[in-house]
Amino acid sequence: GENVEQHPSTLSVQEGDSAVIKCTYSDSASNYFPWYKQELGKRPQLIIDIRSNVGEKKDQRIAVTLNKTAKHFSLHITETQPEDSAVYFCAAKRGSQGNLIFGKGTKLSVKP
Amino acid sequence: DSGVTQTPKHLITATGQRVTLRCSPRSGDLSVYWYQQSLDQGLQFLIQYYNGEERAKGNILERFSAQQFPDLHSELNLSSLELGDSALYFCASSVGPTPGNYEQYFGPGTRLTVT
Numbered sequence: 577g578e579n580v581e582q583h584p585s586t587l588s589v590q591e592g593d594s595a596v597i598k599c600t601y602s603d604s605a606s607n608y609f610p611w612y613k614q615e616l617g618k619r620p621q622l623i624i625d626i627r628s629n630v631g632e633k634k635d636q637r638i639a640v641t642l643n644k645t646a647k648h649f650s651l652h653i654t655e656t657q658p659e660d661s662a663v664y665f666c667a668a669k670r671g672s673q674g675n676l677i678f679g680k681g682t683k684l685s686v687k688p
Numbered sequence: 689d690s691g692v693t694q695t696p697k698h699l700i701t702a703t704g705q706r707v708t709l710r711c712s713p714r715s716g717d718l719s720v721y722w723y724q725q726s727l728d729q730g731l732q733f734l735i736q737y738y739n740g741e742e743r744a745k746g747n748i749l750e751r752f753s754a755q756q757f758p759d760l761h762s763e764l765n766l767s768s769l770e771l772g773d774s775a776l777y778f779c780a781s782s783v784g785p786t787p788g789n790y791e792q793y794f795g796p797g798t799r800l801t802v803t
Contacts, residue, residue, distance in 0.1 A: 610788075621794070622791055665730070665731060674787070675733045675746060681730055
């Protein structure tokens, strides 16, 4: 079945720096890749997603890139701010009809 | 606030017991998903219902069961509880049946502690 690996598990950056989180997936039929942000004690919230027919998507300071050949996708956050501190989860949809398989999360700390 | 509600917020119970977690989806959403979040396993998909019918099953144990009622709220039943079942249980809802075609909105979660 689908397996999603996420790295790093923790990431600490200085405010204003960029942060990059990477995920790899195993099922070549996966076609949808969302990213969720979960602040401490709160619910996961979708921040950006990408489909397999697109290589890159950007939304203000957040971007996601997808390399279908290598089966990996990455989240890029530029000009990080303390409020970006949270756990970020990547996910892949298994096949065309399957459900989301999540990575184990990256705890991002942005130091002011 | 996502519009998805879950009760109770916290639940403490003993091993061997049975509990029921409740989820009310956003108005208009027909799909309900249940997830288990634990420290070592991350966020794991358990089961999905769409308009009252089971749609997909993930890593759900036989001791766990769920249903979706005609008013679209859903309940997750956990029985013969073990220490390892302690986790945060989220439900999420979406308009349609296919993940990825419609955004999933998560509820605030129920924290289950088994002692």
